Amino acid sequence: MLDLFARNRVATLIAVLFVAYAAIGAVAPGYLSGATASVVISNSLVLMLISLGTMIVILTRNIDVSSGSVLGLSAAVLGLSLNAGVSLPLAIAFCLATGALAGAFNGLMVAYLGIPSIVATLGTLGLYRGIMLVLTGGRWIEDLPQNLKALAGNHGLGFSALTVVVLALVALAWFFLRKTRFGRYFYAVGDNRAAAHHLGVPVRRVQFAAFVATGLCAALAGLVFAAQIGFIPNQAGNGIELKAIAVNVLGGVSLLGGTGSVAGVFAAVIFITSIDSALVFLKIPAYWNDFIAGAILLSVLLLDGRIRQIIDRRIRARRYAVHERGPAQPADTTKARIVEAGR
Amino acid sequence: MTGSPAAGRVAKLTDIWKSYGAVPVLKGVSITLQAGEVHALLGGNGAGKSSLMKIMSGVIPANSGAIEINGRALTHASPAHAQDLGLYLVPQEAHILPNQSVLENICLGLAASPRALRPRVEQLVTELSVSLDLDAQAAALEIAERQIVEILRGLVRDARVLILDEPTSALTPFETNALFQRVRKLQAQGVGIFFISHKLREIREICGTISVLRDGVIVLSGPLDSYSDAEIIDAMSRVQITAASGKDRTGRKVSQIGRPRLSVRGLSGEGFRNISLDVRAGEILGLAGVVGAGRTEFAETLFGLRPQSAGSVVFDGEELKKRSPRVCIDRGLVYLPEDRQQHGLFLEAPLFWNVSSYLVHRLPFFLRPGAERKTFDDFRASMGIKCTGPGQEAHGLSGGNQQKVLLAKCLSARPKVLILDEPTRGVDVAARNDIYDIIRKLAAEGVAIVLISSDFDEIEQLADRVEVMAFGQSGGELTDDISVDAIARLAFGASEARHA
Numbered sequence: 001m002l003d004l005f006a007r008n009r010v011a012t013l014i015a016v017l018f019v020a021y022a023a024i025g026a027v028a029p030g031y032l033s034g035a036t037a038s039v040v041i042s043n044s045l046v047l048m049l050i051s052l053g054t055m056i057v058i059l060t061r062n063i064d065v066s067s068g069s070v071l072g073l074s075a076a077v078l079g080l081s082l083n084a085g086v087s088l089p090l091a092i093a094f095c096l097a098t099g100a101l102a103g104a105f106n107g108l109m110v111a112y113l114g115i116p117s118i119v120a121t122l123g124t125l126g127l128y129r130g131i132m133l134v135l136t137g138g139r140w141i142e143d144l145p146q147n148l149k150a151l152a153g154n155h156g157l158g159f160s161a162l163t164v165v166v167l168a169l170v171a172l173a174w175f176f177l178r179k180t181r182f183g184r185y186f187y188a189v190g191d192n193r194a195a196a197h198h199l200g201v202p203v204r205r206v207q208f209a210a211f212v213a214t215g216l217c218a219a220l221a222g223l224v225f226a227a228q229i230g231f232i233p234n235q236a237g238n239g240i241e242l243k244a245i246a247v248n249v250l251g252g253v254s255l256l257g258g259t260g261s262v263a264g265v266f267a268a269v270i271f272i273t274s275i276d277s278a279l280v281f282l283k284i285p286a287y288w289n290d291f292i293a294g295a296i297l298l299s300v301l302l303l304d305g306r307i308r309q310i311i312d313r314r315i316r317a318r319r320y321a322v323h324e325r326g327p328a329q330p331a332d333t334t335k336a337r338i339v340e341a342g343r
Numbered sequence: 344m345t346g347s348p349a350a351g352r353v354a355k356l357t358d359i360w361k362s363y364g365a366v367p368v369l370k371g372v373s374i375t376l377q378a379g380e381v382h383a384l385l386g387g388n389g390a391g392k393s394s395l396m397k398i399m400s401g402v403i404p405a406n407s408g409a410i411e412i413n414g415r416a417l418t419h420a421s422p423a424h425a426q427d428l429g430l431y432l433v434p435q436e437a438h439i440l441p442n443q444s445v446l447e448n449i450c451l452g453l454a455a456s457p458r459a460l461r462p463r464v465e466q467l468v469t470e471l472s473v474s475l476d477l478d479a480q481a482a483a484l485e486i487a488e489r490q491i492v493e494i495l496r497g498l499v500r501d502a503r504v505l506i507l508d509e510p511t512s513a514l515t516p517f518e519t520n521a522l523f524q525r526v527r528k529l530q531a532q533g534v535g536i537f538f539i540s541h542k543l544r545e546i547r548e549i550c551g552t553i554s555v556l557r558d559g560v561i562v563l564s565g566p567l568d569s570y571s572d573a574e575i576i577d578a579m580s581r582v583q584i585t586a587a588s589g590k591d592r593t594g595r596k597v598s599q600i601g602r603p604r605l606s607v608r609g610l611s612g613e614g615f616r617n618i619s620l621d622v623r624a625g626e627i628l629g630l631a632g633v634v635g636a637g638r639t640e641f642a643e644t645l646f647g648l649r650p651q652s653a654g655s656v657v658f659d660g661e662e663l664k665k666r667s668p669r670v671c672i673d674r675g676l677v678y679l680p681e682d683r684q685q686h687g688l689f690l691e692a693p694l695f696w697n698v699s700s701y702l703v704h705r706l707p708f709f710l711r712p713g714a715e716r717k718t719f720d721d722f723r724a725s726m727g728i729k730c731t732g733p734g735q736e737a738h739g740l741s742g743g744n745q746q747k748v749l750l751a752k753c754l755s756a757r758p759k760v761l762i763l764d765e766p767t768r769g770v771d772v773a774a775r776n777d778i779y780d781i782i783r784k785l786a787a788e789g790v791a792i793v794l795i796s797s798d799f800d801e802i803e804q805l806a807d808r809v810e811v812m813a814f815g816q817s818g819g820e821l822t823d824d825i826s827v828d829a830i831a832r833l834a835f836g837a838s839e840a841r842h843a
Binding site for chain 2: 181184187188191192194195196197198199200201202254258259315316
């Protein structure tokens with residue numbers, strides 16, 4: 001049982017999530033409904049995209065703290081183009097291109113110029129926000145056309161077109177990282193960069209690609225943001241990169257790179273977003289949100305850490321138990337030892 | 344070997360030059376490898392050996408010169424390119440992806456999926472006669488198993504040229520034998536192998552050809568049989584080296600050995616049980632055994648790094664019940680760890696910090712770097728540490744010099760009992776002899792020394808008395824007849840019997 005939870009952060013998270021849902025449902029009847037699910041999903045889209053992008057970069061043992069600014073910048077490009085009369089598809093293309101370009105610049109600095117990712121993206125965190133402000137002249141972008149807002153509108157089943165796109169992207173990311181060779185490279189680069197290089201993995205290209213993917217995700221998040229809110233404030237996306245990093249940690253993505261799954265990030269995003277909506281139902285004032293989210297994050301991590309320690313101790317005991325059996329060694333001692341060590 | 348279009352030639356390097364900044368490390372090296380040839384490559388630290396290997400395997404580019412593998416030119420420096428041409432470098436320190444499975448580790452970078460390659464890997468594992476759980480997480484692998492993963496990587500890639508960089512430094516004799524059998528099999532299949540090692544005995548056993556590098560030039564090359572050990576060692580080092588075999592206890596008589604400094608009774612802990620031993624002042628006690636015999640675990644338990652489950656440790660007549668590294672260092676029980684990169688040195692810190700780090704809790708609140716530098720300079724002079732100065736960072740030093748710095752760090756604590764865990768692992772012949780001299784001198788000064796080594800030659804040369812550990816237990820003691828054979832019988836014979 002413990003093993004299952006330790007090996008599988010997603011399982012832990014989903015278990016906690018279900019317990020929490022059951023508790024809230026008991027206290028506040030009416031919470032567990034299709035309407036809530038629809039709200040939670042649509043509220044989670046922006047964080048989902050940013051977290052997904054951040055995860056890809058973290059997998060390769062880098063970090064990107066500029067995605068909030070990329071969100072803002074690409075949303076600004078989208079809004080300005082639309083308000084200048086550019087057609088919606090073309091404006092979306094501009095928006096995504098902005099994100100890709102911003103990500104590519106991050107990737108260039110980290111992968112090819114050797115600047116540590118935290119430094120490089122701290123720099124662009126300010127730079128991209130600055131470019132956004134220069135473009136907008138410090139004003140909010142309002143009066144966005146109706147066809148953009150319609151993208152966030154519900155279609156029949158309670159899902160918007162954007163929800164479908166984001167969920168498809170999540171599925172695609174899962175497939176890519178789990179089932180393709182190039183996806184495996186992202187894990188390899190983060191796990192041991194020297195080893196990956198040694199085995200012919202194009203380390204730099206993988207790192208670069210991760211940043212471009214993150215930029216694209218952030219741009220898409222900018223699009224979702226603009227469509228959902230209907231206007232673009234200057235501080236759009238401000239601070240979301242830190243929330244995304246917290247989500248990644250909660251979802252079992254190691255900040256040291258090399259481990260983590262899309263499913264974990266997905267569950268963590270739903271978890272965090274559910275907290276917000278649950279508080280509304282429980283009639284707890286909204287200013288408690290951050291406190292409760294932080295407390296829950298810490299509790300889950302502490303619990304997880306304890307479980308891991310117990311398991312490590314068990315593995316250690318099992319590994320050395322071979323020597324406690326007394327002088328009469330079984331004939332297959334070496335093999336047993338190696339098998340034990342491999343557990 | 345001029346220009347003959349030998350079909351049997353699998354690798355040819357012509358006039359390779361390489362310099363780092365203004366410092367030339369390779370000055371026109373040419374070397375040829377035939378199919379089915381096991382070619383020993385020797386050289387001291389800084390001779391350019393590792394640069395040559397890195398250039399061959401595409402890790403770094405050469406300044407000039409041509410590299411031909413399997414008749415095709417290595418056009419740009421990329422490990423993938425070199426592997427495509429059929430060359431695989433098995434590095435000394437295995438490159439492991441700790442979060443991936445063993446199978447994924449072996450198959451990474453190949454076009455086929457791990458699942459498709461599984462039968463082939465399983466077959467290779469059987470042929471190499473090792474037990475390896477392909478589904479285990481690689482983080483749990485021990486050093487020897489990691490090495491095997493690297494060798495399997497090379498084999499699964501069907502390499503025609505293999506470079507084995509000190510492949511046996513972490514292997515047990517049993518595993519070494521299995522490796523050599525595999526090497527002979529590869530040889531029969533026409534694979535060419537560069538075999539890098541500091542152990543002449545192994546080179547004699549497996550290699551047919553030898554090349555010796557010194558200061559970036561090949562100073563000796565040809566069939567191994569035509570050179571004596573002395574000639575090879577001479578070629579490797581300009582410094583005249585005292586004969587590397589035979590007993591040498593100069594300036595020290597067994598009668599000078601004094602009272603027991605350290606008595607261990609029935610100590611049990613993680614990976615070993617019921618070990619008892621005594622070390623007296625001025626004595627070098629060899630603690631022999633194969634990798635995995637529990638010697639490092641024993642030493643770490645002595646030093647308070649691991650919990651003990653039974654037994655007692657008496658140091659200078661006083662029982663040390665609650666041991667921690669701090670307590671041990673303050674009493675004068677000092678441990679030199681096996682893995683200098685991971686546990687020994689602060690690689691990014693200046694050398695004098697490294698040396699004073701053992702006593703960092705005794706430094707004054709306001710540091711006196713001048714005194715620390717002076718301490719380092721004293722050690723530098725007495726041990727012959729080659730560096731640019733006390734402020735140089737430790738990662739810039741060669742393996743042998745790093746090991747000397749580590750030793751200096753231990754000596755700064757003025758040990759009464761010094762536990763040395765594999766003090767010459769990955770160290771070239773010249774530096775190894777320096778370290779042997781230092782160990783002998785320490786013993787002559789009355790330090791009790793526990794020498795843990797898997798190199799039985801080393802134990803034979805240095806130890807006054809030998810305790811052998813096998814499978815976590817005491818395997819026997821040798822007092823008079825200390826010979827490689829006798830040690831091997833105890834260390835390895837016991838485990839052989841258990842294999843049967």
